Amino acid sequence: MDAFRARTRARLSAAVVCSAALLAGCSAAAPSVTEHRATTERAAAPRAAGDLQDDYQRVIRDVLPSVVQIQARNDLGSGVVYDDQGHVVTNAHVVGNEKTFQVTTANSEDVLTARLVYAYPQQDLAVIKLDKVPDGVKAATMGDSSKVAVGQIVLAMGSPLGLSSSVTQGIVSATGRTVSEGGPGGGTGATIPNMVQTSAAINPGNSGGALVDLDGKVVGIPTLAAADPNMGGGAAPGIGFAIPASMVRTVADQIIEDGRVTDSGRAALGITGRTVVDDGYRAAGVAVVEVQRRGAADRAGIEPGDIITRFGRTDIGTITSLTEALAAEKPGDRVPVTYTRSGDEKTVDVTLGEQ
Incomplete structure (x- = not known):
């Protein structure tokens, strides 16, 4: 995009120079300054549009050979070739519980075979x-x-809806979004921080593909579209989310080197919980069902049966609100957690662990 702006500025500078020459004494047959400026502006518009189109086509030519279609039994998704060893990064919900896959590249209809290296559902990433x-x-x-x-x-x-090598265009609508995925069929149920929101269409089958800037660099892995409850839970047009490339690199590099994720950077409280409701059936907190031995909550004295109502500065009503609050923290952070036990309210400082 910076290159496009530079070209546009250069053309505008050339227009200014030509106008100055007219004022300095061009021949009488030359058009007036006003006429010349209008003509220059009309000519610049199609050239600028052509430059942008050229950028699009160049990026597609450069990047599309790196994007593959992945068939996992009855599920279909996309992936991005990560290195020259044949590692492909995709979403964990694309691979599901499968271990082997059929892969089709953009340049060929030949079906390739691939195997799972490791899936990390907590961040909805996997490498095959x-x-x-x-x-x-x-x-x-x-x-x-x-x-x-x-x-x-x-x-x-x-490969949205099975249409391989498809390309959609949009803008980055927001950054730093924390998004909770649906369960089976719509994601891994993970809560993922720092996602890139985009207006580029994200449809079933796009998951695991590439979100690319005009420099031809992958800036994210499209993962899900927002669901609109007013449309029966269908995808909300123009609101999609991608896992940022920095997290993709962090997870993929560890999987390729160690065969698993060894340092996720994701904070953990070390409990299994469920949402509880009050007498009016309103969400009222998270009941601790199980405490991980020697985990963060265990070390802080939180026990099964406690009901967490506040985490840091965030009031907790549901398990989703708790996971979203956790997603904003890092392992080793010390956070006050408020809970009730047998009707009594207590607050303890918890040093968070790692998922």
């Missing part, structure tokens, strides 16, 4: 590996998601 890396398949370039800006043009590439 092609059994054989064919010619024409290249690794994508991962971008710096910390530099993603609201209003930036992005392209989503994947």
